[in-house]
Amino acid sequence: MSILVYTEHSSGVFRKSTFEALSYACAVSSLTGGKVVAAVLGDPGAEAMNMLGKYGAEKVLHASGDSYKNFSSTVYPATVADMAKAESAKVVIIPATFTGKGFAPRVAARLKAAYVDGIVSLPDTANGFKVRKNAFSGKAFADVNVLSDVKVLGVVPNSYKLEEKSVAAEVVTFSQSSSEGKSETVTETVKSTDKVSLPEAELVVSAGRGMKGPENWGMIEELAEQLGAATACSKPVSDAHWRPHSEHVGQTGISISPNLYIAIGISGAIQHLAGVSSSKTIVVINKDAEAPFFKAADYGIVGDAFEVVPRLLESVKKYKAANG
Amino acid sequence: MKILVCISNVPDTTTKITFNSEQTEFNTSGVQFVINPYDEIALTRAIEITEKDGGTVTVLHVGEASADPTIRKALAMGAHDAIRVNAAPRDAWFVANQISNVANGAGYDLILMGRESIDHNGSQMAALVGELMNIPSISICKSLTLEGNKATVDREIEGGKEVAIVETPFIASASEGMAEPRIPNMRGIMSARTKPLNVVEAVAVDTLSEIISYDTPKGRGQVTLVEADNTDKLVELLHTEAKVI
Ligand SMILES: Cc1cc2nc3c(=O)[nH]c(=O)nc-3n(C[C@H](O)[C@H](O)[C@H](O)COP(=O)(O)OP(=O)(O)OC[C@H]3O[C@@H](n4cnc5c(N)ncnc54)[C@H](O)[C@@H]3O)c2cc1C
Numbered sequence: 001m002s003i004l005v006y007t008e009h010s011s012g013v014f015r016k017s018t019f020e021a022l023s024y025a026c027a028v029s030s031l032t033g034g035k036v037v038a039a040v041l042g043d044p045g046a047e048a049m050n051m052l053g054k055y056g057a058e059k060v061l062h063a064s065g066d067s068y069k070n071f072s073s074t075v076y077p078a079t080v081a082d083m084a085k086a087e088s089a090k091v092v093i094i095p096a097t098f099t100g101k102g103f104a105p106r107v108a109a110r111l112k113a114a115y116v117d118g119i120v121s122l123p124d125t126a127n128g129f130k131v132r133k134n135a136f137s138g139k140a141f142a143d144v145n146v147l148s149d150v151k152v153l154g155v156v157p158n159s160y161k162l163e164e165k166s167v168a169a170e171v172v173t174f175s176q177s178s179s180e181g182k183s184e185t186v187t188e189t190v191k192s193t194d195k196v197s198l199p200e201a202e203l204v205v206s207a208g209r210g211m212k213g214p215e216n217w218g219m220i221e222e223l224a225e226q227l228g229a230a231t232a233c234s235k236p237v238s239d240a241h242w243r244p245h246s247e248h249v250g251q252t253g254i255s256i257s258p259n260l261y262i263a264i265g266i267s268g269a270i271q272h273l274a275g276v277s278s279s280k281t282i283v284v285i286n287k288d289a290e291a292p293f294f295k296a297a298d299y300g301i302v303g304d305a306f307e308v309v310p311r312l313l314e315s316v317k318k319y320k321a322a323n324g
Numbered sequence: 325m326k327i328l329v330c331i332s333n334v335p336d337t338t339t340k341i342t343f344n345s346e347q348t349e350f351n352t353s354g355v356q357f358v359i360n361p362y363d364e365i366a367l368t369r370a371i372e373i374t375e376k377d378g379g380t381v382t383v384l385h386v387g388e389a390s391a392d393p394t395i396r397k398a399l400a401m402g403a404h405d406a407i408r409v410n411a412a413p414r415d416a417w418f419v420a421n422q423i424s425n426v427a428n429g430a431g432y433d434l435i436l437m438g439r440e441s442i443d444h445n446g447s448q449m450a451a452l453v454g455e456l457m458n459i460p461s462i463s464i465c466k467s468l469t470l471e472g473n474k475a476t477v478d479r480e481i482e483g484g485k486e487v488a489i490v491e492t493p494f495i496a497s498a499s500e501g502m503a504e505p506r507i508p509n510m511r512g513i514m515s516a517r518t519k520p521l522n523v524v525e526a527v528a529v530d531t532l533s534e535i536i537s538y539d540t541p542k543g544r545g546q547v548t549l550v551e552a553d554n555t556d557k558l559v560e561l562l563h564t565e566a567k568v569i
């Protein structure tokens with residue numbers, strides 16, 4: 001019996017959400033028993049694969065070769081499901097990144113397992129196998145009892161903290177056996193930013209219609225840059241194409257749970273709050289003292305963003321100079 | 325082009341979410357139900373495609389008759405006909421099997437869904453159905469253009485996008501950017517009344533998961549306000565009190 005963790009990498013580096021998933025798997029293993037096995041598709045390099053042991057992988061199953069160079073919605077799940085079968089995995093953990101969400105359900109279907117996405121807690125195994133997941137787009141949680149023999153879990157990035165273990169991971173080559181139907185062919189991968197992605201970001205600076213226009217985003221980006229934060233925005237801002245859709249957070253956008261969310265010139269509509277309310281600390285900067293967002297904030301400044309943000313930028317620089 | 329669009333019936337985004345006293349059921353009284361916002365995007369794109377290239381759009385919902393007004397709204401937006409699988413959905417596996425049962429062998433070139441439903445946030449229907457039907461599934465698809473039986477799609481990935489080419493039949497789950505949702509006009513609303521809505525019975529499926537209870541997030545304490553000219557103080561609080569920087 002084992003716990004299989006799908007690992008995601010690009011340019012020879014594993015994502016942080018992969019290490020979080022390994023940490024999560026170690027905690028599950030201490031509840032249910034089972035060896036933590038990492039599934040690697042493609043070729044991140046030996047050095048990168050050694051990193052997996054640092055977060056608790058006892059074994060690395062490595063499926064190498066050209067068929068994994070690009071993502072495929074049919075080949076990836078077939079391989080991961082085969083690995084799960086080969087390892088008699090009872091739990092398969094797939095970080096809930098965009099790619100992870102895209103094929104985890106297919107792994108589950110192949111294993112006739114339930115897939116639960118949006119998981120924010122460790123399972124409760126006292127009586128069954130119960131996990132807590134986001135529901136109603138951040139407005140609530142649902143506790144789900146997973147009834148299938150094998151369970152496929154999508155753990156939300158940033159919801160489980162990293163724990164170092166330093167295990168020596170044994171790397172074993174895995175050759176895939178399943179034959180596949182037709183697949184899509186990836187022709188191009190377009191990077192729009194080198195910054196940490198929004199769902200994985202620990203710090204997020206977000207701005208809304210209060211910024212008046214896209215030409216004023218310079219100070220938002222500079223503040224984010226100084227803090228090492230990702231940038232986000234409200235829906236009307238991306239609808240007006242001031243910012244790309246990929247930055248839109250909220251009930252109909254991306255749900256995030258960073259350690260710090262700074263909302264600038266955002267009123268705090270119910271649909272916006274839904275996607276950001278699980279942030280650990282929320283700071284609101286708004287010129288209207290009656291803005292609803294202040295009721296959902298930990299810290300607030302009532303003031304004009306065009307004055308407050310440049311000042312905050314100076315304070316952050318000063319802090320960084322003093323604290324290294 | 326024969327297109328199937330799966331729609332989910334969800335509480336309007338302004339809904340304050342509350343539960344019964346046992347926290348086991350969502351309070352639906354006074355709640356307005358709508359087409360899931362991502363499904364509206366999918367449906368709009370499907371209608372655009374058939375307006376350009378010809379063909380039909382069928383909407384499919386797995387649920388009870390209480391969802392019929394939502395299905396009629398999809399017909400008013402421009403879908404040609406509708407199917408409702410008459411059953412209260414138990415879990416995602418149940419719904420996916422109903423969808424693939426309807427779609428298998430029915431000759432759809434393209435099946436569109438939403439990237440996730442805003443009530444269950446299951447984020448899995450497109451991939452589940454894709455696996456059950458053994459066809460590619462493009463999840464979180466931001467753009468879809470068709471040229472004959474070949475589609476070019478943009479898929480959302482961390483920090484960018486992936487462009488892929490895929491042949492019909494396939495499934496895609498719509499994200500923002502694929503289309504601007506349409507609002508039904510008067511003619512659409514009138515014609516929707518007489519468009520076919522076929523009700524079919526469900527097939528038996530095992531239950532793989534069940535929701536046992538709900539909870540709502542804890543509220544935050546009182547906000548700590550900092551003077552607008554004292555941003556140093558805010559940074560200090562974030563460092564020493566909140567410990568986030
Ligand atoms: C179906 C549906 C889904 C939706 N989904 C989402 C979603 O996922 N995410 C989302 O964000 N929204 C969503 N919305 C929209 C939501 O209802 C609000 O309209 C939106 O969040 C408001 O964006 P905003 O706060 O940027 O703009 P506004 O509400 O216009 O607020 C601007 C704020 O800026 C402040 N301001 C103005 N000037 C300044 C200044 N100089 N300095 C400081 N503050 C200033 C104002 O006091 C105000 O509070 C959805 C709506 C619908 C109908």
Ligand SMILES: Nc1ncnc2c1ncn2[C@@H]1O[C@H](COP(=O)(O)O)[C@@H](O)[C@H]1O
Pocket residue numbers: 330331332333360362363384385386387413416419436437438439440441442444445446447448449450
């Ligand atoms: N009961 C249902 N009937 C038809 N389609 C559904 C149903 N539930 C979900 N879907 C579709 O599946 C998508 C993803 O839903 P989910 O996997 O629940 O997040 C939705 O956007 C719909 O397109």
